[in-house]
Amino acid sequence: MIAAVAARGAIAYARRRGMLDQPGQRRSHTLPTPRGGGIGIVLACLVAIPGAFLSLPGPWSGWTTGSLALALLLVAAIGWWDDHRPLRQWPRLGVQLLATACFSAALLADAGLAWAWLPLLVLAGGWSINLHNFMDGIDALLAQQGIFVAAGLGCLAASVAQPALAGGAFVVAAGCFGFWLYNRPPARIFMGDVGSGSVGLLLFAFGALLWGIEPALLWPALILGSAFVADASLTLLNRFLRGRRWYAPHREHLYQWLVRSGRTHARAAAWYLGWNLLVAAPAAVVASLLPAMALPACAAVYTAAGATWIVAKRRCMRRASLKDRYVAT
Template sequence: MSDAIAAGVGPIALAVLSAFLVALGVVRASIAYAHRRGMFDQPGQRRSHTIPTPRGGGIGIVIAALLTMPICLLQPSSFWPLHLTVMLLFATAMIALIGWWDDHNSLPVLPRFGVQLLAVALFSLALVGGPLSWLWLPLWIVGGTWSVNLHNFMDGIDGLLAQQGMYVACGLAVLAGCTGQLALAGTAACVAAACLGFWYYNRSPARIFMGDVGSGAIGLLLFALTAMLWRLHWPLVWPALILSSAFVTDASLTLLTRMLAGRRWYAAHREHLYQWIVRRGHTHAASSAWYLGWNLLVAAPLAWLAFEKPGMGLLACIVTYAIAAVVWACAKRRLIKRDRYKVRHVHT
């Protein structure tokens, strides 16, 4: 380990600890703020909770990440230029602010989508300004915008999104650390620590929900960290994508089936797999455990295989998503079938 890298370990470790403590404190304060402002998610037919719960706690994740990520990215040994760090912070703040506004007063779809698209485009422009070809820019804009929205879609039960944020960010930190990129590893660890600070209050039974301010920001940050790994060494994109397979599969296939069925795909619903698990009588914690089991038993080993054998990275990624699609379809079909049987049994 070089002297420059060794000197950066202490500040980065302090940044990670600070991310956890800042998130913990800000989320605690946001609970009181939500009560004062009357910011509650009410139970309903298209929601998975049964009591009014304050929202907007994701602001703790955002503030913690914005304060601590620069400590890591601006280390003397860091690979990352100042303009990319600034644009990452700016894009995160843009996504968070439009989400914070929406948490207070519901906004139409187009203004929110426009801000998301602009934020992702600005970060992507900063990213491809280096060795990456400009031909990748449209792909990153589409992928980043989808990441922002899919993580918003998957924020529907206690603890699930925070758990996923911790898992994926930790995995990305390991990938970056194994390639000697301490600055990026520390940045990802700060995101994971911030998610942990929020999860403490969001675990079942949740004392506060994340809100759009947090879900969109997490989607942007996980996309950005994945994209930065690609810029470091493009084969790293395959294990990074494998880490996100649970959420990408559930959100993408649910959206696709709703569109093919002619439903209003953008409207609130309870058709994601995690929502069906809860609808069948399982707890929020049990539903989250399903996703954690996939992450630890399937995604993590295959991601490590893709990292250790770069030549097999694409194949491992394809296999992961193929298995995920089959598991998703079989599990959802069984849950729906049991629900229909229950309805018929009740009526008879």
């Protein structure tokens, strides 16, 4: 409810402040659209997640709860600033890494884990924030992914009797759903950096908290996010190998090629939903129920995701080329 009400208010605010994403060569929409609606997800999570952590049974101290709230505030604040006045990538990245470091340090202290994990957690958190920002380019896609992954993490937490963690993850899913109501095609508002970065942080944080409780749950958690992780990672790797700036705006993700080849935003998002429901969800269930199969299942899913990305992108590129030739004639 909070996310939906805030998203509706953000539409009027964005129009009043001129926070509109204009159509362009590197964008997939055709009409000026307000941005910044993800602030509703942030507000909902800041209100409800601490309540879940402090009222439901769980091993997390007030320090971990506070560090998660602080990290979310930092990432949301730099994203909100960027939505109003675009920033260079390095100040944004610096704040994002600081936020993930604060949360990761609290997690390691609370779980009694080795501090040698800190650099890896910081890098993983920074990558999650940015990959979800990269994947926020068509109507409903990121909100849909946030609902699926957060709900899946909540189910994993419930399976190991962690009500606080499950409750917090379901809060994230509910917040994404509240925003999705205004972001489904045709979108009335976009999430903006305030939302995309925050969703990336939250999904990383709940995955890391699960790992801190039961390390074997890392693999099903990674499986849940396979569609976005594979698309963002392979696209960025491809740009790097071609000598292009990985952080520069572009339209080379698979979801963007799906739209460029003539598919609607709804159909492109349906491709990712199909992968999540038909591949990621069953594989995550297998990985959670059969710990000995968790790592092989995760490797198999990412191998399949990579192969799917290559084949689908080539077909989309051919289709887009034929479409451009037809338009030219």
